[in-house]
Amino acid sequence: MPGSGAGDEERMARAALTRVIEPGDEHGGRWLRELGAGELMARLTSPEHREPALTGASARRLAGYRIRATGVEPDRDLAAVAAVGGRFVCPGDREWPTQLDDLGDARPIGLWVRGRSDLRKWALRSVAVVGARACTPYGAHMAACLGAGLAERGWVVVSGAAFGIDGSAHRGALAAGGATVAVLACGVDVVYPRGHAELIGRIAEQGLVIGELAPGDHPTPSRFILRNRVIAALTRGTVVVEAEYRSGSLATARSAQKLGRFTMGVPGPATSGLSAGVHALLRGEGVLVTDAAEVAELVGDIGDLAPDRRGPVLPRDLLDPLSARVLEALPARGAVAGAQVARGAGTTADEALGRLYELHSLGFVERHGDSWQLTQSAIRGSNARRGGT
Missing domain, CATH: 1.10.150 (DNA polymerase; domain 1)
Known part of the structure; x- marks a missing residue:
């Protein structure tokens, strides 16, 4: 017990x-x-x-x-769950995740649990990753990357074990040797969907399989929708990867918002109907995320920051401000006198000449008599910096 x-x-x-x-x-x-x-x-x-x-x-x-x-x-049900290595967890138990109490009178009566780990402790640092069953390869890739990335950062990945995004998120976490929880809309001894028999078995062995329904109970459309409130309440935040306008994944996100949890979405192509629901979420209170680091920054502790995002560092980015001004004063085509470069850079002729020789040694400029011009590599670097071709 x-x-x-x-x-x-x-x-x-x-x-x-x-x-x-x-x-x-x-x-x-x-x-x-x-x-x-x-x-x-x-x-x-x-x-x-x-x-x-x-x-x-x-x-x-x-x-x-x-x-x-x-x-x-009930004694028969308790024996049935024990036979598959499970237990029944009630409010008041040490293992009960008290965040589920936020659901008020809609909180679970109890949870049937398979797996050896402590549900309450795992739920303290957990994130839900949900989305479309009929997902695209892009969606499956993003869900797997999120599952693996979150697991590598010590987060428990929670989802519903369905085809598509759910399964990809679970597999990503398992592949990274991490923790994952499957919340079922049926008895925890029932394999649904049947095609995920191996996956659910792995989750029960390496993670946790939980549900509100007694052993042997079957899923129904309404039970899938109601299951989503548990996923939302159990976790610190919910990430939606691909969802149409009418999607159970959006119901999870709406539940998370009502409960004051973080709600996030991974954007997709603007023309994709499978991302339309996510984009609607992002136009509201949802936060755009593209990887596990950004999710962890939002739901994690102070100092759990995602790395700065910027393009590649170009050689000219390392120049001091005056040298950069002198380089910018040179035209893209043709050579100009040092005095003209000095006027364009807003400095003296001697200072400009000194910087031109430095830029020459770095391969940015070349001298032709008394005039200076950009090298071909500097022209290409300038185009790249401006986003040109």
């Missing part, structure tokens, strides 16, 4: 409730907060006339809860 926190009765009742209350159900979350897990299960499994009514839900919806509560076997 996980460390001290929830008692056996509380744990058993919460495990049972994961089969009764759907993820993100705020009606159930309010009852759970007001009554406690044991009392809520008692009311759902007792004849209606013997217990005080549960308020806030229609009679039809309440009947659905009662039908689900009939015949649940």
